[in-house]
Amino acid sequence: xxxxxxxxxxxxxxxxxxxxxxxxxxxxxxxxxxxxxxxxxxxxxxxxxxxxxxxxxxxxxxxxxxxxxxxxxxxxxxxxxxxxxxxxxxxxxxxxxxxxxxxxxxxxxxxxxxxxxxxxxxxxxxxxxxxxxxxxxxxxxxxxxxxxxxxxxxxxxxxxxxxxxxxxxxxxxxxxxxxxxxxxxxxxxxxxxxxxxxxxxxxxxxxxxxxxxxxxxxxxxxxxxxxxxxxxxxxxxxxxxxxxxxxxxxxxxxxxxxxxxxxxxxxxxxxxxxxxxxxxxxxxxxxxxxxxxxxx
Amino acid sequence: xxxxxxxxxxxxxxxxxxxxxxxxxxxxxxxxxxxxxxxxxxxxxxxxxxxxxxxxxxxxxxxxxxxxxxxxxxxxxxxxxxxxxxxxxxxxxxxxxxxxxxxxxxxxxxxxxxxxxxxxxxxxxxxxxxxxxxxxxxxxxxxxxxxxxxxxxxxxxxxxxxxxxxxxxxxxxxxxxxxxxxxxxxxxxxxxxxxxxxxxxxxxxxxxxxxxxxxxxxxxxxxxxxxxxxxxxxxxxxxxxxxxxxxxxxxxxxxxxxxxxxxxxxxxxxxxxxxxxxxxxxxxxxxxxxxxxxxx
Numbered sequence: 208x209x210x211x212x213x214x215x216x217x218x219x220x221x222x223x224x225x226x227x228x229x230x231x232x233x234x235x236x237x238x239x240x241x242x243x244x245x246x247x248x249x250x251x252x253x254x255x256x257x258x259x260x261x262x263x264x265x266x267x268x269x270x271x272x273x274x275x276x277x278x279x280x281x282x283x284x285x286x287x288x289x290x291x292x293x294x295x296x297x298x299x300x301x302x303x304x305x306x307x308x309x310x311x312x313x314x315x316x317x318x319x320x321x322x323x324x325x326x327x328x329x330x331x332x333x334x335x336x337x338x339x340x341x342x343x344x345x346x347x348x349x350x351x352x353x354x355x356x357x358x359x360x361x362x363x364x365x366x367x368x369x370x371x372x373x374x375x376x377x378x379x380x381x382x383x384x385x386x387x388x389x390x391x392x393x394x395x396x397x398x399x400x401x402x403x404x405x406x407x408x409x410x411x412x413x414x415x416x417x418x419x420x421x422x423x424x425x426x427x428x429x430x431x432x433x434x435x436x437x438x439x440x441x442x443x444x445x446x447x448x449x450x451x452x453x454x455x456x457x458x459x460x461x462x463x464x465x466x467x468x469x470x471x472x473x474x475x476x477x478x479x480x481x482x483x484x485x486x487x488x489x490x491x492x493x494x495x496x497x498x499x500x501x502x503x
Numbered sequence: 504x505x506x507x508x509x510x511x512x513x514x515x516x517x518x519x520x521x522x523x524x525x526x527x528x529x530x531x532x533x534x535x536x537x538x539x540x541x542x543x544x545x546x547x548x549x550x551x552x553x554x555x556x557x558x559x560x561x562x563x564x565x566x567x568x569x570x571x572x573x574x575x576x577x578x579x580x581x582x583x584x585x586x587x588x589x590x591x592x593x594x595x596x597x598x599x600x601x602x603x604x605x606x607x608x609x610x611x612x613x614x615x616x617x618x619x620x621x622x623x624x625x626x627x628x629x630x631x632x633x634x635x636x637x638x639x640x641x642x643x644x645x646x647x648x649x650x651x652x653x654x655x656x657x658x659x660x661x662x663x664x665x666x667x668x669x670x671x672x673x674x675x676x677x678x679x680x681x682x683x684x685x686x687x688x689x690x691x692x693x694x695x696x697x698x699x700x701x702x703x704x705x706x707x708x709x710x711x712x713x714x715x716x717x718x719x720x721x722x723x724x725x726x727x728x729x730x731x732x733x734x735x736x737x738x739x740x741x742x743x744x745x746x747x748x749x750x751x752x753x754x755x756x757x758x759x760x761x762x763x764x765x766x767x768x769x770x771x772x773x774x775x776x777x778x779x780x781x782x783x784x785x786x787x788x789x790x791x792x793x794x795x796x797x798x799x
Contacts (some may be wrong), residue, residue: 230655236663239655290618295610314591315666318614322586322621326654329625332648343639350646358622358731359526363615367532370611394536414637 208494214257217277220270221256224278231409231460242312242320243327247285254426255280255397258494262401262415265481266487272340273404276349279328280397283357286324287393289317291366299451328353341404349400356396365389374453382455386427387420394483398491414480421477422495428456428470431456432463432502470499504630506789511555513596514575516566517552520574538616539610539623543581545599550722551693553578554790558697558711561784568636569700572645576693577622581607581655582620583689585613587662593748618767624649637700645696652692661685678751682723683716690719694787710776717773718791724766728754728798730757766795 234240256277263273292299292307293314299307299467309317321446332350355361365388372381398419402412434449436457449456457466477495521543530536552573558567563654572616588603589610595603628646650664651657661684669714694715698708730745731754745752753762773791 234655236660236667238667239663244657290614293611293614295614315589318586318589318591319663322617323655324657325618325621325625326650326659329646329650329653333643333650335644335647338640338643343643344634347629347642348627348631351631354622354625354629359530359539359619363535363619363622364532366537367612367615370533371532383619391515450563500514 208489208495209294210490210497211491214252214497217257217260217270218253220260220274221253221277221281224280225272228275228278228282228327236318238312239323242308242316243285245310245311246289246302246320247324248471249305251303252283252287253281255278255284255393258394258397258419258422259401259404259489261488261490261494262419263489264396264401265415266402266405266407266411266482267487268405269399275334275337276341276400277333279331279353280325280393282328282331282398283353284393286321286328287357287362287366289321289324292479293317295418296370325357342393345403345406348403350411351398352399352403356392358400360390361392361396362390369454370453373502377455381459382457382460386424388414389428389433390430391420391423394426395419397498398422414483417480418477418491419494420496421473421480424492425470425473425477425495425498428457428473429468429498429502431458432466432470435463436502455501467499467502470502474499504789506793509786509789510793513556513566514549516556516578517549517568517573517774520570521577524542524574524578524623525573533621534612535615538604538612539620540583540616541597541607542585542604542616543620544578547577547581547599548575549577551580551689554690554693554715554718554787555697555700557784557786557790558694558715559701560697561711561780561787562698562701562703562707563783564697564701566691569697570698571627571630571633572637572696573693575627575637575649576689576696578596578620578624578627579649580689582617582624583653583658583662585620589613592662592666621653622657625707641699641702644699648692648695648699649689652688655685657692658686660763661688665750668751673751673755677679678753678756682716685722686726687716687719690722691715694718711778714773714787714791717769717776718787718794721766721769721773721791721794722754723768724762725794725798727754728762728766732798743772756789763795763798765797 213461229244230240232241233245259277259280260273262268264270288302289308291297292302293309300309300310308320329350332346337346365385369385395416398415402415474495476490481492523541525695528537528538528540555573555576556566556569560566564635585597585604587593588598589605596606597603604616628642661681665681667684691712694711698711703711770791774788777788
């Protein structure tokens with residue numbers, strides 16, 4: 208399968224959904240709607256939404272119904288980027304190829320744009336119109352999955368430890384904690400949300416969870432490698448920023464080559480988790496391979 | 504009825520629920536759990552939770568079942584206080600009688616503590632254990648109510664306009680917009696959440712909505728008055744801070760006496776909305792009166 212064409216097609220479906228879900232930039236008060244849209248439509252790859260869709264498809268479900276759930280994942284992801292970039296946090300000036308939200312709209316609006324996007328995700332998931340296609344019980348389980356992955360037991364917890372670790376000599380388990388929580392949790396929730404939508408069996412849910420954990424880890428190792436090897440132009444955000452802040456990364460523990468090898472190994476584990484799935488899971492397989500192709 | 508005893512009793516029930524819902528302060532990473540608890544257990548009056556409980560009771564429902572919903576309202580309210588107090592926002596040093604969250608834990612942790620509390624609210628509302636007592640459909644409608652009230656169409660929108668208005672000559676409709684969105688939306692959602700829990704008829708839902716809008720407005724007028732007339736000790740937060748920041752308030756448009764008269768008038772409207780309710784709505788009635796007793 209042509210994974211690039213697949214990514215483009217699903218990204219477009221997600222973007223159309225987001226466009227419909229978001230109030231127009233002219234809605235009052237316009238600055239917050241502009242700011243939310245500025246960060247949301249900055250050309251993100253929509254990795255999390257695509258994972259949710261691909262997981263649902265792997266179980267034989269149609270992509271159409273899962274798109275609003277996929278869109279809500281991108282709302283949460285974008286909120287986390289905006290808050291993480293704040294001067295009080297990671298203090299990053301560039302993201303997705305352009306100045307970060309607070310650089311354009313100021314810190315206060317950036318905090319509120321993040322708050323607005325996070326809240327909007329739950330507004331989207333509780334829309335009674337969705338109940339035509341998705342049962343209330345399934346929607347609740349998706350909300351549980353996403354809120355747990357985003358909160359103190361997930362993304363927020365990871366960001367706290369990440370910040371506390373800046374400039375400190377951390378050990379490898381701490382780095383793993385940061386990865387698993389700061390990025391891994393939402394990636395896992397994305398795949399699981401697709402699985403819940405498609406009414407996965409317990410066994411399928413666990414296999415997809417394993418896939419997601421391995422793919423998420425590979426994604427993070429790749430990100431760490433790209434922070435060193437890529438150019439700002441290619442990456443769209445500050446490069447070498449981990450190094451500059453004295454942040455420990457995979458390559459700082461294992462070097463570039465060993466990190467690349469580990470990424471390949473982890474992707475193999477991800478593919479192994481999909482053994483019991485038929486060709487409908489090919490998009491998930493190709494996505495996992497695509498992650499390490501970026502760094503090899 | 505003894506409204507003070509009622510408030511104390513319900514506040515205790517909400518606090519017990521919050522204590523159970525929140526991870527312990529020692530949970531890893533502890534700083535975020537400490538920060539969330541610091542702001543959550545700072546002696547707030549739990550007005551929103553009590554309104555939700557009282558609304559459910561007004562319709563004949565038992566308080567027990569609605570308490571987790573009530574608790575989630577306080578999580579959202581506390582998140583909004585933490586973010587509003589940030590230096591980039593209202594820059595307030597005191598809240599509920601002690602230094603604000605960012606004064607104690609720094610800006611980054613304060614942003615994340617707010618994020619964590621907001622997310623936790625939806626985690627609480629999507630807990631499958633709740634489905635024993637509340638249908639999935641009702642929980643979804645509560646999530647819709649709370650997320651809409653908290654987001655750009657509610658609280659976040661109100662805070663944006665509030666910030667944009669600082670030091671500017673705003674007109675009265677703009678002040679009303681700020682009140683209705685920054686505080687009114689969540690107060691209305693609190694009452695409605697109780698109504699949804701208690702399976703209100705359409706008519707009951709609309710009457711309680713009217714009550715909540717009037718009570719919320721009275722609450723805001725009272726708050727504006729107290730910002731001028733109270734002492735920091737009695738209020739527990741910076742006083743005269745609206746004035747200092749050049750913020751327009753009810754008294755700055757109408758003076759103290761006329762503001763007091765309007766508060767009484769608005770409370771009368773709130774009581775009028777409850778005409779069709781029996782004595783089970785007495786707590787709601789007393790709560791509305793209690794609001795203006797603070798300023799008269």
